[in-house]
Amino acid sequence: MQDFIWEREYRNPLLVTKGEDPQKDTLRFLKWLRREREIPLDHLSVLDLGCGTGRNSNYLAELDNIVTGYEISKTAIELAKERAKNLKINVDYRVQNIGAPYPLADNSMDVVIDVTSSNSLNEQEREIYLSETARVLKQGGHFFVKTLCKDGDQNAKALIKNNPGPEYDTYINKDMGLTERVFTEKDFREMYSKYFQILELEKKTSYTRFKNQSYKRNFWLAYMVKF
Numbered sequence: 001m002q003d004f005i006w007e008r009e010y011r012n013p014l015l016v017t018k019g020e021d022p023q024k025d026t027l028r029f030l031k032w033l034r035r036e037r038e039i040p041l042d043h044l045s046v047l048d049l050g051c052g053t054g055r056n057s058n059y060l061a062e063l064d065n066i067v068t069g070y071e072i073s074k075t076a077i078e079l080a081k082e083r084a085k086n087l088k089i090n091v092d093y094r095v096q097n098i099g100a101p102y103p104l105a106d107n108s109m110d111v112v113i114d115v116t117s118s119n120s121l122n123e124q125e126r127e128i129y130l131s132e133t134a135r136v137l138k139q140g141g142h143f144f145v146k147t148l149c150k151d152g153d154q155n156a157k158a159l160i161k162n163n164p165g166p167e168y169d170t171y172i173n174k175d176m177g178l179t180e181r182v183f184t185e186k187d188f189r190e191m192y193s194k195y196f197q198i199l200e201l202e203k204k205t206s207y208t209r210f211k212n213q214s215y216k217r218n219f220w221l222a223y224m225v226k227f
């Protein structure tokens with residue numbers, strides 16, 4: 001469990017964003033849901049895993065969806081709640097580990113999103129995150145994941161070599177002290193296909209800025225459905 005690292009990060013942010021605008025890849029997924037899957041973007045029950053300070057949850061609630069946000073950092077959840085109150089919207093924000101059983105009914109969610117949150121789970125927690133997401137999603141419900149990609153990412157490969165973490169394809173991010181997992185396409189497909197049908201899997205390169213330096217990182221964007 002790396003909860004204290006995330007809590008420290010939100011108290012004194014080095015890498016996380018406290019921005020309020022919805023994340024762009026999430027907006028693109030929502031557009032795809034509406035256009036390609038013909039799902040109206042209101043009155044959906046949505047679970048946001050690792051919701052941070054609520055930029056995606058609050059946006060979804062503003063569209064008139066029923067949103068639950070799980071987050072390990074109390075500081076982040078307090079800020080998310082305050083923002084929801086200012087926007088006069090309702091979101092069920094909870095301090096909850098996404099790698100532990102979810103206090104939600106089976107087949108209760110239309111959509112689950114994980115926007116770069118599950119990378120810092122360990123293998124045991126990841127198994128729970130996968131089975132719990134599958135359990136709470138309705139049949140035909142959609143799952144959006146943005147996660148770190150190993151393929152073609154020179155920074156990830158150097159980090160694994162120089163600062164290896166305790167588990168397979170993990171490294172310790174020295175700035176935050178956080179252990180993160182990266183995925184090859186093969187590993188990603190094998191892991192998620194146990195529970196979901198992968199409809200789209202796209203590799204995307206982004207640049208993250210830290211201490212006046214720009215780092216090139218690769219991400220997977222996955223659109224999935226529960227079969």
Ligand SMILES: C[S@@+](CC[C@H](N)C(=O)[O-])C[C@H]1O[C@@H](n2cnc3c(N)ncnc32)[C@H](O)[C@@H]1O
Nearest residue numbers: 006050051052071072073096097098115116117
């Ligand atoms: C990179 S941030 C992304 C936040 C948010 N998804 C967004 O797009 O703004 C990752 C988030 O996942 C949260 N997180 C990490 N591990 C978690 C866990 N085990 N349970 C719940 N939240 C977790 C972190 O505290 C952090 O807010």
